[in-house]
Amino acid sequence: MENLKEINIVPRKTLEKIKPYSPGKPIWEVQNELGLTKVIKLASNENPLGASPKAIAAINSFVTEIHRYPDAGAKLASAAIAAKLDIKAEEIIVTNGGDELISLVSEAFLEAGDEVVVPSPSFSEYEFGAHLMGAKTVPVPLAENYQYDVDGLLAAVTERTKIMYICSPNNPTGTYIPAADLKRLIEALPKHVLLMVDSAYSYYAYADDYTNGLEYVGAGYPVIVLQTFSKIFGLAGIRVGFGVASEAVISTIMKVKEPFNVNALAQAAAAAAITDEEHVLASVHVNDLGREQLYKGFSELGLNYTTSMSNFVLVELGAEAKSIYDQLLAKGIIVRYAAIWGLPHHIRVSVGLPEENECLLESLKEIMG
Template structure:
């Protein structure tokens, strides 16, 4: 007997596109029969996790029969000490992605609006659509820079949230401190600025801000951070938000009690204090960016200067074909159609060796193209 599904899904699902992650190493190896594959697609730390985090996970394995601390008190305490915040200004979540959903569940209702500079991280749209809210896109300028006046012009009586990803994924551009200050001072006080600084540790410009100074000053802002990038803990999913106490208290109403597992909490406590690993990760990333810039300049490929651990490269109408050819050569990168950028590829910064393999692969593809 064949049963027909007569269940009616929510209308909001018509607007929701499932997140499409980058291909994992094992999948590419299996599909293409390759022995060597490098992944430069998901902005992961090429050095791996903090050694202290690995030790912390190992030491806690025997206790995983117990539920984790629902309040993540130890992790909050360490973060608060590191960032000159109070515990009441912090919320720990299952990666920054969960926090985006929690913010949406806390503040958005059907008919509300959020403003998102575009292109940017797709999960902002997901959270809004989940709650039946409208996404108002404000395009970045032709150099992928933020335009504060355009953002302010998009504000209406229905605006609840404004998302700023800085450094921005996928462009690598950032919002200078004076612009964030202008935005916060110009907005009505009933609008929350969600400042996603997941890639803040990689920024090297003097006028960059991770937004935390405005949390300390009590502005209506929540700063999102993650342990997936500089700390190399993408596989255990842990992130946090920092905001004035009243905002945190509101969000806690919708947070599930055991959202971050005990191993992730232990790893994060160790990783945030591992200054040697953090410093080395920054050095490798900065050197890797310059290595990539040099090669791209020599190859005549336009790119956007990045303050993050990836570079957005313009390959033109051949971008999809080049993405596929790189995949066949065992180099996983991210094709830009995800963000409506079919002429671009986003390349994560790897180790010096991984970057060299990528560059060699691009040169090989270009050389083949010239000989056709």
């Protein structure tokens, strides 16, 4: 067989702008790389209590049906979510994690050359969705103490703006946009701009003036709210999230959705988990205690941190942040080095169980002398 000629398949130009998502290291990889038996993962904002027991029971009862294709419309999950949130099932789209919703919204509404306004630093998938469609991202830096700059966001809007993202509580900072500021932003936005309120971490927020944005969908604004089962419900491993918007927006997004995008076990788990109040309350409680435990420990170490409305804390370590991250990893403690968000002096620490948090704090104390 003669040698093949040189292959020169040219990818789309827009892919030059896309950086593959960089997830936190899984436990097994760290164990294999470093020969460790015990590893603590505080990197991916997962629920340390595990999955909703109701979700696990639903999966076990449904597992014999996995030879069937899943419901393309995720009707049972949509109905359960609708009943919980007191909205119409037609205003819901169930997706393969929140990430897929971001991609679907991008595919449904963006043309090449459109603009997408994104806060910075924030979740990288907003930019991924924009670049995927050849759109331009317009980053708006967060203000002092990582607060949202409403005037800056509005000033970034042009006739080419199609989508704006607000992540509240924001990943990786843990800060949020107060209800009054969100109201001012939504009322001032031109009607040709779709606002996505990513409230994936909303269950952890405790401020009196916090809102997940759902009331604006009911009021008829061009808003879509993203929520996920990966965090408070503990279903990160089976990938299921959902979006809430007007029927018109949902029906448009449905046109670009794959027919069987959410697997059958994820649908069954989501329908059960959304009703699991006991697990939600327990998860919030352990997070509140763990967050305060971390605050106290960081303060005793003389470290600056950002007060968080979520299940993680952004901590400033200074110029040695990367070295400290590596040393923690060598001890079997996985956190997230924040250089990927343009914060090379910081790490992001997920709130774990009390003993996990204590192990992190003791290791930091050893490393920092």
